[in-house]
Amino acid sequence: MLMMNEKDRIIEIYRRLKKIHDVPTFRKCSSFEALILTILSQNTNDNNRDNAYEQLLETFEKITPEILAGAEVETIRDAIKVAGLHNQKSARLKNVSQVILDEYDGSVDAILERPLGEAREILVGLKGVGYKTADILLLFHAGYLTLPVDTHITRLSKRLGFAPVTAKYEEIRKNFQKYLERSLLIYKEFHLLLIEHGRATCKAIKPACSTCILEDLCPKIITKKPKKSKKKS
Numbered sequence: 001m002l003m004m005n006e007k008d009r010i011i012e013i014y015r016r017l018k019k020i021h022d023v024p025t026f027r028k029c030s031s032f033e034a035l036i037l038t039i040l041s042q043n044t045n046d047n048n049r050d051n052a053y054e055q056l057l058e059t060f061e062k063i064t065p066e067i068l069a070g071a072e073v074e075t076i077r078d079a080i081k082v083a084g085l086h087n088q089k090s091a092r093l094k095n096v097s098q099v100i101l102d103e104y105d106g107s108v109d110a111i112l113e114r115p116l117g118e119a120r121e122i123l124v125g126l127k128g129v130g131y132k133t134a135d136i137l138l139l140f141h142a143g144y145l146t147l148p149v150d151t152h153i154t155r156l157s158k159r160l161g162f163a164p165v166t167a168k169y170e171e172i173r174k175n176f177q178k179y180l181e182r183s184l185l186i187y188k189e190f191h192l193l194l195i196e197h198g199r200a201t202c203k204a205i206k207p208a209c210s211t212c213i214l215e216d217l218c219p220k221i222i223t224k225k226p227k228k229s230k231k232k233s
Contacts, residue, residue, distance in 0.1 A: 006162070006177040008215055013160070014186065016213045017193040019039040021200070024192050031108040032100065033063055038133040040083045052083035065106045068097035092128030112142035120146070131169050145187055147180065149173050152198025153191070158223045159202060160214070165223050179215055189192055 004012070027037065036056070041049040053063075059079040060067050068076065075092035104110040111122050116138065123134035135148035149157075149172050157163040162179075163172045180190060201208045209215060 010162075010176070010179045011181065013214055013217060014190050014193065016217075017197055018189065019214055021193050023189050026140055026188070026192070026195065029139060031112055032065060034137055034141055035096065035100075035108055035133070036063055036068075036093060038136050039089060039096070039128055040080060042085070042089070042133075044084045048083050052080040055079040055082065065097040065101040068093055069101045096126050096128055108137070108141075112137060113175070116142075116144045116146065119144075123231045128182040131173075135173070139184075139187060139191070143184055145177070145182055147173050147176050147187055148191055149176075150195060151232065152195045152202075152206075155204060155223065156194050156198055156202050159207075159218060159221050161221055165221065195217075 014171045027034075029037065036052055037049060037128050040052045056063055056076070059075060060071065071094065073090050077086045079094075080086050080089055083089060100106060100108060111119050113119075113202055114122070119142065120134050120138060123129050123137060124131055132148050132150055135146045138144040138146050138187075139148060148154075149169050152171075153176075154167075154172055155171045158167065159175065160167050163175045168174070176190075180186065199213075201212050202214075209218070209220060212218070
């Protein structure tokens, strides 16, 4: 592996990923719509998320806290089936809409305008909203420097040696942020580029290490424990 300090290595990883991947365009929408999209995206792919959202739009014509809070959960469930886990997600969407309506005057921005720590605590306190969902809203809609961590970023962080194999969400996020240049654009692009690279090259099964542009920067840490062999009787 090419030897350099961690800050320089992250800068070089960012530079190389930007060279080979187009930075995806983050969907322009309101902060409430982003909240709904992120909940729909849980445990599914982008196509299913987008299809479920389009079905919601066809069903309700507009996505607002008032409309979803007043809707029958069965109607929401039927509209978002393509996203999977539709029973759980429909209940989450209705519940979070009601909370936003009752406690924040129907505005997610009322939460995002608060200081980072306070806003983050409120968001993760909403049922169905985890750290990734909160950090996506805080980064892309409030402009706070916090790095959302998904399954691809988790995998890459461990293989690249930026986090221990046993690391959980917060440790991974903080370890990256320790070395990442404090720039809103870089935070946004780094998040999106890592996901792109995880999908295209550094896959969970059979990563394409031999053709990876990061090959000389990667210690190739094995992130899964080998299966125990059965003892002979």
